[in-house]
Amino acid sequence: MRGRPPRGRLAVGATAALLAVAALGAALAWNQIFDAALSAQMVMSPTSRTFREWVEPTIPLYFDVYLFNWTNADQFPEEIPNLQEVGPYRFREQRRHVNVSWHPHNGSVSYRTQRSWHFDETSNGTLEDNITTLNIIAASAVYRSRDWGFIRQKGLAMGLAMFGHHVSISKLATELLFEGYDDPLLDLAKNLPASATGGAPPVDKFGLFYGRNNSLDTDGYMEVSTGAGGAAGSLPGQILKWNYEDHLPFYSGQCSKLSGSAGEFMRRDLSEQSGLELFLPDLCRTVLLEHTGSGVHDSLAYNKYELTESSFDNSSSSPENSCFCNGECAWGGVMNVSSCRYGSPSFLSLPHFLHGDPRLLELVTGLEPDPDKHSFYFAVEPKLGVPLEVSARFQLNIWIEPTQNIELFEKVPKMLFPIFWVEQKVYVEERVLSELRIVRAILDWGGAVCAGVTLFFTVLAVKVLCCKKKPKYSRPSEVISEKPKEEEMLKLNPL
Ligand SMILES: *[C@@H]1O[C@H](CO)[C@@H](O)[C@H](O)[C@H]1NC(C)=O
Ligand SMILES: *[C@@H]1O[C@H](CO)[C@@H](O)[C@H](O)[C@H]1NC(C)=O
Ligand SMILES: *[C@@H]1O[C@H](CO)[C@@H](O)[C@H](O)[C@H]1NC(C)=O
Ligand SMILES: *[C@@H]1O[C@H](CO)[C@@H](O)[C@H](O)[C@H]1NC(C)=O
Ligand SMILES: *[C@@H]1O[C@H](CO)[C@@H](O)[C@H](O)[C@H]1NC(C)=O
Numbered sequence: 001m002r003g004r005p006p007r008g009r010l011a012v013g014a015t016a017a018l019l020a021v022a023a024l025g026a027a028l029a030w031n032q033i034f035d036a037a038l039s040a041q042m043v044m045s046p047t048s049r050t051f052r053e054w055v056e057p058t059i060p061l062y063f064d065v066y067l068f069n070w071t072n073a074d075q076f077p078e079e080i081p082n083l084q085e086v087g088p089y090r091f092r093e094q095r096r097h098v099n100v101s102w103h104p105h106n107g108s109v110s111y112r113t114q115r116s117w118h119f120d121e122t123s124n125g126t127l128e129d130n131i132t133t134l135n136i137i138a139a140s141a142v143y144r145s146r147d148w149g150f151i152r153q154k155g156l157a158m159g160l161a162m163f164g165h166h167v168s169i170s171k172l173a174t175e176l177l178f179e180g181y182d183d184p185l186l187d188l189a190k191n192l193p194a195s196a197t198g199g200a201p202p203v204d205k206f207g208l209f210y211g212r213n214n215s216l217d218t219d220g221y222m223e224v225s226t227g228a229g230g231a232a233g234s235l236p237g238q239i240l241k242w243n244y245e246d247h248l249p250f251y252s253g254q255c256s257k258l259s260g261s262a263g264e265f266m267r268r269d270l271s272e273q274s275g276l277e278l279f280l281p282d283l284c285r286t287v288l289l290e291h292t293g294s295g296v297h298d299s300l301a302y303n304k305y306e307l308t309e310s311s312f313d314n315s316s317s318s319p320e321n322s323c324f325c326n327g328e329c330a331w332g333g334v335m336n337v338s339s340c341r342y343g344s345p346s347f348l349s350l351p352h353f354l355h356g357d358p359r360l361l362e363l364v365t366g367l368e369p370d371p372d373k374h375s376f377y378f379a380v381e382p383k384l385g386v387p388l389e390v391s392a393r394f395q396l397n398i399w400i401e402p403t404q405n406i407e408l409f410e411k412v413p414k415m416l417f418p419i420f421w422v423e424q425k426v427y428v429e430e431r432v433l434s435e436l437r438i439v440r441a442i443l444d445w446g447g448a449v450c451a452g453v454t455l456f457f458t459v460l461a462v463k464v465l466c467c468k469k470k471p472k473y474s475r476p477s478e479v480i481s482e483k484p485k486e487e488e489m490l491k492l493n494p495l
């Protein structure tokens with residue numbers, strides 16, 4: 001028994017020294033360790049928590065639609081259109097990811113998004129509101145006839161007159177939005193060859209969101225990385241394929257590149273310079289959001305990334321955007337999405353032409369761009385890459401221009417006619433925020449805690465190894481004498 005205390009002490013000392021070294025290593029490599037652990041957590045797999053929350057999100061989502069009511073349509077084109085914003089018509093959105101299939105060998109998962117909308121009573125207006133807007137069916141038919149010969153254009157002009165079409169149309173909000181309305185031109189289009197309708201599937205009704213409720217085709221087929229190595233490295237949720245293509249067929253060159261986050265998972269360690277790359281199926285393209293500010297939200301730091309003047313600019317200052325014009329780069333701040341909407345004259349912009357060409361605003365009255373109400377941004381916790389607040393907004397506009405052989409559109413100005421804008425805001429719930437605060441605290445303080453532990457074990461090792469001669473020191477008995485104390489405390493706090 002005599003020889004044991006020194007050997008025991010030696011063992012304790014050696015262990016303490018080893019632990020000190022390990023803790024030092026952890027302190028120095030804390031960020032890497034944390035990153036590896038987080039990556040493992042974020043990987044999407046059929047059993048992971050991220051996946052369960054992703055497949056059927058429980059966060060309440062709202063889809064707010066603002067329509068532009070054209071109040072002086074009878075005086076067109078003598079008077080410039082006066083647009084009165086009405087709404088929001090608010091819909092609760094339920095989102096599900098369906099047809100999920102895993103491709104472990106290339107580290108990806110494919111799915112479709114099914115969304116359903118339910119009218120919400122907090123709307124400012126009812127679905128029975130009478131709204132006057134541009135006759136989009138006629139405008140689309142005229143746009144499509146641009147390269148037709150005289151005879152066919154005259155034929156279209158006669159058809160429009162015969163069916164009683166005007167430049168404007170008055171419909172109930174519900175018909176304009178999801179329910180759709182009948183039009184004889186649609187029946188006519190059904191009998192035309194696909195080449196004359198831009199390959200659009202024949203429809204029996206027209207509505208701005210007609211056919212989208214519960215549809216599997218609204219956002220299309222997506223294939224994204226799972227974050228388990230493979231195609232996009234360790235980042236989950238990066239787009240790899242859209243509608244079975246690994247590039248965008250609508251644009252050429254640099255603009256046809258398919259990349260960026262599909263909206264749910266961002267890259268970690270976002271810097272202010274990097275910007276945020278997002279793939280937006282509604283725009284049929286990837287956009288780069290720019291860092292425009294930073295702040296603190298509920299004691300979590302965030303970086304704000306926004307669509308700015310240069311996002312859709314196609315002037316000489318942003319030549320990288322010109323391959324998105326697909327023709328005339330007529331106005332900055334708008335995006336020609338015609339080719340991904342079956343050739344309809346659709347142009348997307350920010351609401352009220354925010355950051356758009358000032359000439360667009362001269363052709364209508366009633367619009368008042370306001371960055372607070374109309375910007376498009378993601379506020380992201382930069383270290384973890386988790387969005388805290390999202391405000392996704394854009395406006396649909398229809399291109400019209402003077403068309404010689406069609407009386408209805410003979411005297412119209414060349415302009416983009418605003419039809420509606422939508423807003424989707426997402427705030428992260430308090431439950432998630434507090435979890436993020438904990439993770440952030442572990443990230444921030446983990447290194448310091450490890451350093452503290454290093455110090456503790458170093459001191460312990462030094463004490464144990466260097467103070468052998470003190471006869472009164474007896475660590476085992478100390479440990480034993482402390483044990484009851486702990487038991488007492490446990491009894492006092494019966495958790
Ligand atoms: C839209 O404008 C028309 C004509 O000015 C008006 O009769 C109608 O009440 C307006 N609708 C709404 C919802 O304000
Ligand atoms: C509701 O809509 C009317 C116009 O239709 C507008 O004047 C009013 O400000 C809106 N209210 C809210 C809370 O948005
Ligand atoms: C995709 O999901 C929908 C709805 O869950 C289902 O009706 C359909 O059969 C699925 N399609 C495939 C190819 O699995
Ligand atoms: C991944 O594998 C699936 C087949 O398992 C294939 O359909 C898909 O195109 C692949 N994705 C990529 C990006 O290569
Ligand atoms: C969408 O479809 C659901 C049924 O799945 C229905 O209850 C809802 O009213 C529809 N929404 C709209 C806006 O028509």
Ligand SMILES: *[C@@H]1O[C@H](CO)[C@@H](O)[C@H](O)[C@H]1NC(C)=O
Nearest residue numbers: 129130131132169170171172
């Ligand atoms: C809607 O308003 C227009 C004129 O502003 C009118 O001609 C039309 O009859 C109205 N429609 C309904 C359903 O009330």
Ligand SMILES: *[C@@H]1O[C@H](CO)[C@@H](O)[C@H](O)[C@H]1NC(C)=O
Nearest residue numbers: 325326327328329336338339
């Ligand atoms: C918009 O894009 C389409 C198809 O890519 C193109 O044919 C059309 O000329 C463009 N429109 C304008 C006004 O530039």
